Amino acid sequence: xxxxxxxxxxxxxxxxxxxxxxxxxxxxxxxxxxxxxxxxxxxxxxxxxxxxxxxxxxxxxxxxxxxxxxxxxxxxxxxxxxxxxxxxxxxxxxxxxxxxxxxxxxxxxxxxxxxxxxxxxxxxxxxx
Numbered sequence: 101x102x103x104x105x106x107x108x109x110x111x112x113x114x115x116x117x118x119x120x121x122x123x124x125x126x127x128x129x130x131x132x133x134x135x136x137x138x139x140x141x142x143x144x145x146x147x148x149x150x151x152x153x154x155x156x157x158x159x160x161x162x163x164x165x166x167x168x169x170x171x172x173x174x175x176x177x178x179x180x181x182x183x184x185x186x187x188x189x190x191x192x193x194x195x196x197x198x199x200x201x202x203x204x205x206x207x208x209x210x211x212x213x214x215x216x217x218x219x220x221x222x223x224x225x226x227x228x
Contacts, residue, residue: 103183103227106149106180106227107149107179107180109148109149110145110146110148110149110178110179110180111145111177111178111179112141112144112145112148112176112177112178113175113176113177113178114137114140114141114144114175114176115173115174115175115176116137116173116174116176117172117173117174118168118169118170118171118172118173118174118196119170120170122170123169123170126167127169127170128167128168128169128170129167129168129169129170129174131164134164134168134194134208135159135162135210137174137176137194138159138162138176138192138194138208138210138212139156139159139212141176141177141178141190141192142156142178142190142192142212142214143156143212143214144178145178145179145180145190145192146180146188146190146212146214149180149183149188149226150188150216150226150227152216152217152224152226152228153216153217153218154214154215154216154217155214155215155217156212156213156214157187157213157214157215158212158213159210159211159212159213160189160210160211160212160213161210161211162208162209162210163208163209163210164207164208165206165207165208165209166196166205166206166207166208167207168194168196168207168208169196171199172196172197172198172199173196173197173199174194174195174196174197174207175194175195175197175204176192176193176194177192177193177195178190178191178192179191181211183226183227184226185225185226186215186216186223186224186225186226187213187214187215187216187223187226188213188214188216188226189211189212189213189214190211190212190213190214191209191210191211192209192210192211192212193206193208193209194206194207194208194209195207
C-alpha cells in the first residue's frame, strides 16, 4: 500500500452532540473540551495510519474561529498531513452544524504531532 493510500484510509470523522454539560457560562463549548476531542480524533487518525503505539508530543496553533453553541452537532475530521521517521502530523478541523437546518461552518482547526513508540517507550519508525 502506498503512503497516499494509507493516509486516505486513516482519515477519521467523529460526530458529537454539544450538550449543556460541556459548555461554559456563554453556553458555548469549552475550549478545553474542544481540544480534548481534537486530540482524541488526532490520536485515532495517527494510530489508524501507523498501526503502532502513538503518543501526542505537541499541538500547534489551534484557531477558534466560531463559537460552538449548546444544542449543535460537531463533526471532527482528522487527516495525516506529514510523515517523518518516528513522527507524523495530523490536522484536525471541527465543523459545527445546526441540528434543525443545513447550516455548517468550520469552527476550530489545529495540528497535532505524534511519535510512534515501542514497548520500551522509545521512538520507533512510524512505518515498518
